[in-house]
Amino acid sequence: MVANCAMNRERSLSGSNGYGRELGLDVMAELTDRGARSACVRWLDLCCGSGRALSEAVRLAADGARGARVEIVGLDLVDHFVADSVPPELQLVTGSVTEWVPDGRFDLITCVHGLHYVGDKLGTLARAAGWLAEDGLLIANFDVHSVRRADGTPVGRGLTAELRRQGFAYDASRRRISRHGPGEIRLPYRYLGADDKAGPNYTGQSAVHSFYEHDPSTSPACRAGH
Numbered sequence: 001m002v003a004n005c006a007m008n009r010e011r012s013l014s015g016s017n018g019y020g021r022e023l024g025l026d027v028m029a030e031l032t033d034r035g036a037r038s039a040c041v042r043w044l045d046l047c048c049g050s051g052r053a054l055s056e057a058v059r060l061a062a063d064g065a066r067g068a069r070v071e072i073v074g075l076d077l078v079d080h081f082v083a084d085s086v087p088p089e090l091q092l093v094t095g096s097v098t099e100w101v102p103d104g105r106f107d108l109i110t111c112v113h114g115l116h117y118v119g120d121k122l123g124t125l126a127r128a129a130g131w132l133a134e135d136g137l138l139i140a141n142f143d144v145h146s147v148r149r150a151d152g153t154p155v156g157r158g159l160t161a162e163l164r165r166q167g168f169a170y171d172a173s174r175r176r177i178s179r180h181g182p183g184e185i186r187l188p189y190r191y192l193g194a195d196d197k198a199g200p201n202y203t204g205q206s207a208v209h210s211f212y213e214h215d216p217s218t219s220p221a222c223r224a225g226h
């Protein structure tokens, strides 16, 4: 796990470097759309940094979510959160995505440039998939090249194929992963450890390589005894 002062923790919801652009998703439109169909909409932002985008969203939602209650949870390893007074609809939590356990399910789960710094990226994706509501959406910046075998070579296409088999969509050109709906994910990879000196990734920032060994015993077919 890595957290340092070179990281951009201050992204806004919109704008040239904002959540909308990085995720390819208009978060407010998504929340508003879901708010038109449900009495309560829950958004979880993993590795939320300062929580600035979340604080903006809470204010905008109060103005326009057509009566639906919007609850937002931001989770980060470091508690350098926005200094504004935090309304009850926004919860900013200090903890690690590899260990934290939520109190319920979410309609939207995002992770904007956070997985690059997490050790067990695949375990985190699997856990987050289990926190989605029935028609929930998970979307995160994710660079498949940062997932390596023990010898340092990228797991590459075998991994993207496995992720797709288990219900994720991976956009290789934009380096984004997404998923609709919850699932019990069993990726056939065992986490070995991480290298926080891997150097810059495609964002230009130093990132973490995560090492795995293939472990078919964790795949659903083997567990079921086939």
Ligand SMILES: C[S@@+](CC[C@H](N)C(=O)[O-])C[C@H]1O[C@@H](n2cnc3c(N)ncnc32)[C@H](O)[C@@H]1O
Pocket: 001, 002, 003, 004, 007, 008, 009, 010, 011, 012, 046, 047, 048, 049, 050, 075, 076, 077, 078, 095, 096, 097, 098, 111, 112, 113, 114, 117, 118, 119
């Ligand atoms: C590049 S910043 C992005 C912050 C925010 N999403 C934004 O775009 O403004 C990455 C964030 O990931 C957080 N982080 C790194 N490892 C984490 C972990 N294991 N659990 C939770 N947060 C983590 C860091 O503390 C940092 O705030």
